[in-house]
Amino acid sequence: MNPTNDPSLTSWVKSAQGSDFPIQNLPWGIFSTEGDERRRAGVRIGDRVLDVDALQEAGLLDAALPRRIFATGTLDAFIGLGRPIWSSTRARLSELLHEEVAILRDDPVLRTRALVPIEAAVTHLPVSVGGYTDFYSSREHATNVGRMFRPDDEPLLPNWLAIPIGYNGRASTVVVSGTPVRRPLGQMKAPNAPAPSFGPCRKLDFELEMAAVIGVANPMGSVMTVAEADRAIFGWALFDDWSARDIQAWEYVPLGPFQAKVFASSIGAWIVTAEALEPFRVDGPAQDPAPLPYLVQPGAMNLDVELEVAIRPKGASEPTVITRTNFAHMYWSTAQQLAHHAIGGCAMNIGDIIGSGTISGPTPDSLGSLLELTWNGTRPLTLADGSVRTFLEDGDTVIFTGRARRDGVSIGFGVCEGEVLSAPVRDGW
Ligand code: CA
Numbered sequence: 196m197n198p199t200n201d202p203s204l205t206s207w208v209k210s211a212q213g214s215d216f217p218i219q220n221l222p223w224g225i226f227s228t229e230g231d232e233r234r235r236a237g238v239r240i241g242d243r244v245l246d247v248d249a250l251q252e253a254g255l256l257d258a259a260l261p262r263r264i265f266a267t268g269t270l271d272a273f274i275g276l277g278r279p280i281w282s283s284t285r286a287r288l289s290e291l292l293h294e295e296v297a298i299l300r301d302d303p304v305l306r307t308r309a310l311v312p313i314e315a316a317v318t319h320l321p322v323s324v325g326g327y328t329d330f331y332s333s334r335e336h337a338t339n340v341g342r343m344f345r346p347d348d349e350p351l352l353p354n355w356l357a358i359p360i361g362y363n364g365r366a367s368t369v370v371v372s373g374t375p376v377r378r379p380l381g382q383m384k385a386p387n388a389p390a391p392s393f394g395p396c397r398k399l400d401f402e403l404e405m406a407a408v409i410g411v412a413n414p415m416g417s418v419m420t421v422a423e424a425d426r427a428i429f430g431w432a433l434f435d436d437w438s439a440r441d442i443q444a445w446e447y448v449p450l451g452p453f454q455a456k457v458f459a460s461s462i463g464a465w466i467v468t469a470e471a472l473e474p475f476r477v478d479g480p481a482q483d484p485a486p487l488p489y490l491v492q493p494g495a496m497n498l499d500v501e502l503e504v505a506i507r508p509k510g511a512s513e514p515t516v517i518t519r520t521n522f523a524h525m526y527w528s529t530a531q532q533l534a535h536h537a538i539g540g541c542a543m544n545i546g547d548i549i550g551s552g553t554i555s556g557p558t559p560d561s562l563g564s565l566l567e568l569t570w571n572g573t574r575p576l577t578l579a580d581g582s583v584r585t586f587l588e589d590g591d592t593v594i595f596t597g598r599a600r601r602d603g604v605s606i607g608f609g610v611c612e613g614e615v616l617s618a619p620v621r622d623g624w
Pocket residue numbers: 329330402404436550552553
């Protein structure tokens with residue numbers, strides 16, 4: 196086992212123990228504070244953000260690291276240093292936070308400067324997201340969507356069990372958790388309507404996904420094996436691929452990868468590293484038929500991460516949990532998705548992201564979208580405040596949470612949330 200993952204490690208940051216951000220987690224993000232608006236890199240520890248730039252300025256990190264590498268505004272430059280540096284930096288941060296290591300613990304001035312209360316931190320997009328590809332890799336989700344939109348055909352298209360299906364999404368509208376999301380406008384057409392109409396989306400939905408952050412660039416025309424792809428992933432964050440189902444149903448079935456998806460995708464502020472998730476590797480579902488050789492996995496490449504979605508209507512005191520599922524259900528792993536993408540000739544850059552695709556489980560309470568949970572609006576959900584939902588209403592906040600748990604240690608992803616704002620209005624349309 197990697198020593199930083201040892202469940203017996205404890206930190207002198209007391210709030211870390213038993214939280215989603217123990218010393219074994221150390222997820223990376225970009226933050227600023229009211230008094231210091233520089234966007235700099237930090238890791239979560241308990242109810243604090245550890246300012247890694249401040250540690251470097253204090254001379255507590257490896258002197259070989261490029262100066263101010265943590266103050267460039269995104270994690271791209273640090274991630275670009277490569278896997279051995281990710282690992283050695285994680286080991287050093289783990290050491291500095293260890294309960295028996297006095298360097299930072301017993302330096303009250305530096306400790307106050309470097310440990311920012313989470314309430315005082317404003318989080319920003321953690322990586323540049325120059326490219327964003329979204330996959331469609333949950334067998335349960337693809338089957339449910341097939342049943343709804345193509346009821347007379349086999350639910351899975353013939354290629355689905357052979358190819359990790361995906362499309363190129365809009366990187367320009369990937370936003371950090373907490374950013375409000377405006378209801379999109381578009382064309383839609385009810386099945387029996389004679390002609391399409393234009394207006395605000397009426398079937399606004401979320402998609403529960405995980406985003407993998409690319410940590411190793413893959414030049415155009417080069418290839419990656421599945422094992423190489425696995426090692427090219429820096430980490431994962433929660434990800435909401437917001438979707439306009441009525442726009443989607445009119446423009447293209449079943450993926451609808453154009454206007455139904457362009458208006459927003461939200462990424463959690465904290466990237467949990469692949470290294471922190473090593474103890475949570477599990478085998479995915481059996482792949483039958485066997486994938487072609489270039490897609491065969493040399494080991495367990497799915498991740499056991501418990502996921503939950505809640506909706507909080509405007510003014511409601513409590514969010515209502517509407518689904519619980521697990522990332523481990525995915526038919527195609529991130530490594531297979533990335534290997535498939537790269538082998539077609541696609542260049543992958545540091546800070547690009549790969550959306551897993553909606554993560555649906557096998558039971559009715561484990562589905563990763565309202566489309567499935569309400570079966571395209573035919574089975575409404577009742578929330579804790581008594582209100583009823585088929586799709587999202589203006590003022591709703593959608594909240595994703597995720598954690599991987601084992602041996603008394605919880606590796607949390609924080610939240611990925613966004614409030615729905617009303618659609619833009621113009622006269623004359
Ligand atoms: Ca999606």
